[in-house]
Structure formats: C-alpha cells, structure tokens
Amino acid sequence: KxxxxxxxxxxxxxxxxxxxxxxxxxxxxxxxxxxxxxxxxxxxxxxxxxxxxxxxxxxxxxxxFKANKLIPALLTLNLYIKYPNQKTDIKAEIEHIFPKTTQWRPSYTGWDKEEAKSYIESIGNKMWLEKRLNIKAGNNYFDEKKEKYKKSNFLEAQELSKYTKNDWLKEDIEKRNEEIYNRLVDFFKQNID
Incomplete structure (x- = not known):
C-alpha cells in the first residue's frame, strides 16, 4: 500500500x-x-x-489542454483510474476516435476543417487501442469503429462500443475532454500535499 x-x-x-x-x-x-x-x-x-x-x-x-506531448501518459493514467481492473500487458497505440483524415459527412455541418484540427488532436478524441484493431478501424467513421472497439481488451474501448450515438462529434469530444480533465485533477489534488 x-x-x-x-x-x-x-x-x-x-x-x-x-x-x-x-x-x-x-x-x-x-x-x-x-x-x-x-x-x-x-x-x-x-x-x-x-x-x-x-x-x-x-x-x-x-x-x-496544450500538453500534447503528455497525452499518452495522461491517457494511461486516466485509463487506470477509471478502470482499475484494466489489464496492463496489452500492446497498444493511440486511436483517434474521430478520424484524423476522412471525407466529411454532411451530418458534420457547422464544423469546418480548420476548427476540427484542434478537436481531432485533443485528449478527448484519443484512447488506447490494440494496434491490429486500430489498423482495422482506420479512418472509418465512429459507427463503423464501434464494431472494432467491441473486440478490444481495453475496457474504455468496450464502453465506447456501446455508445448509443452513431456519430462522434465536437460535443462528444468536449464532454470527454472535461471528464478526463476532472478525473485527473481529482487524482492530482488527492496525491499532492
């Protein structure tokens, strides 16, 4: 202890x-x-x-939210705080939930490509995923990626596979940004004297 x-x-x-x-x-x-x-x-x-x-x-x-080089460490800490039973011996890489490159669907109106860049690279749009599943998920849309997430050993990916919406939008990224931030700040406050 x-x-x-x-x-x-x-x-x-x-x-x-x-x-x-x-x-x-x-x-x-x-x-x-x-x-x-x-x-x-x-x-x-x-x-x-x-x-x-x-x-x-x-x-x-x-x-x-500017600490982009720390995203892998912050995602890892978030994962183990949120999912204490998460297995730790999984080889993985960072998955962009909303793809980095894609053809823009009409349903994404109101979100121009320049504005999208900051969201795509934010912590709320990233998670750990096995390399083989990340390759299969590729630059597909969220509704197609959810099928790959179901097969993951990462509890967070499994949870996202059950997400009721078929699109992963700016609002979802913003919400996840806040959830991760609040969880990690709580951890920091509990462990800093």
Missing part, C-alpha cells in the same frame, strides 16, 4: 510540473528532494510548488 501511495504522489507531482512547464528541469528537483528527505527524515517531501500550480485553476486547465 505504501508503494502505491508513493507512486501516486510521484506521478501526480511529475505530471503537474510537466503540464505547467514541459521540461526535464522541472522534475529533476522533485526526484532529488524526495530522495534527500527520505534519506534524512524517513519521509517523502518533494518540496515543490505543485499544489500552487493546481490552485491556479484557469491557467492549469489551459496548460493541461
């Missing part, structure tokens, strides 16, 4: 610092301070401003 708490605290502090400023220089002091405090006092103290970073909610949220 102590190891789980230790790992949760490290992950929370690392990710908050990297979301705030995505450089390795941000996390080096955390590691040093943690080891130094464990050695000298027998307790974990990161001596970091992670809590203050989180308290500036508007800025942190803006930084979170």
């Amino acid at each position: 102590n190891h789980e708490n230790f790992l949760a605290k490290i992950i929370a502090n690392f990710l908050v610092k990297l979301i705030n400023k995505p450089t390795i220089a941000e996390v080096k002091p955390i590691v040093f301070n943690a080891y130094a405090s464990l050695y000298s006092k027998g307790e974990l103290n990161f001596q970091t401003d992670s809590k203050q970073i989180l308290e500036n909610e508007i800025l942190f949220k803006e930084q979170f």
Whole structure:
C-alpha cells in the first residue's frame, strides 16, 4: 500500500510540473528532494510548488489542454483510474476516435476543417487501442469503429462500443475532454500535499 501511495504522489507531482512547464528541469528537483528527505527524515517531501500550480485553476486547465506531448501518459493514467481492473500487458497505440483524415459527412455541418484540427488532436478524441484493431478501424467513421472497439481488451474501448450515438462529434469530444480533465485533477489534488 505504501508503494502505491508513493507512486501516486510521484506521478501526480511529475505530471503537474510537466503540464505547467514541459521540461526535464522541472522534475529533476522533485526526484532529488524526495530522495534527500527520505534519506534524512524517513519521509517523502518533494518540496515543490505543485499544489500552487493546481490552485491556479484557469491557467492549469489551459496548460493541461496544450500538453500534447503528455497525452499518452495522461491517457494511461486516466485509463487506470477509471478502470482499475484494466489489464496492463496489452500492446497498444493511440486511436483517434474521430478520424484524423476522412471525407466529411454532411451530418458534420457547422464544423469546418480548420476548427476540427484542434478537436481531432485533443485528449478527448484519443484512447488506447490494440494496434491490429486500430489498423482495422482506420479512418472509418465512429459507427463503423464501434464494431472494432467491441473486440478490444481495453475496457474504455468496450464502453465506447456501446455508445448509443452513431456519430462522434465536437460535443462528444468536449464532454470527454472535461471528464478526463476532472478525473485527473481529482487524482492530482488527492496525491499532492
């Protein structure tokens, strides 16, 4: 149990610092301070401003949604928080739920291609999926992809396969963005002193 708490605290502090400023220089002091405090006092103290970073909610949220290089780590953390029974030994790659390239359906009116780019690359439009299923899902539309998601070992993909709507639209991406953000911020707050 102590190891789980230790790992949760490290992950929370690392990710908050990297979301705030995505450089390795941000996390080096955390590691040093943690080891130094464990050695000298027998307790974990990161001596970091992670809590203050989180308290500036508007800025942190803006930084979170710009942290594109951290999306794989954030998706992984989200997956294991939401689905604690998720198997961890699955080889996977990131799936774009709404495809990166596609012919635009008439039902997507009101969403121009330029505006779509930011949504397509956002965390709410991505999830882990086995490589073979990701290849089969390809650049198909959501209603066709759901059939592939049913066969996945990822619980999140299985859940999306049961989604009642046949189209994955801007509103769905925005909603999922918020769900992931809120889940991860709750995790960060619980694990940062």
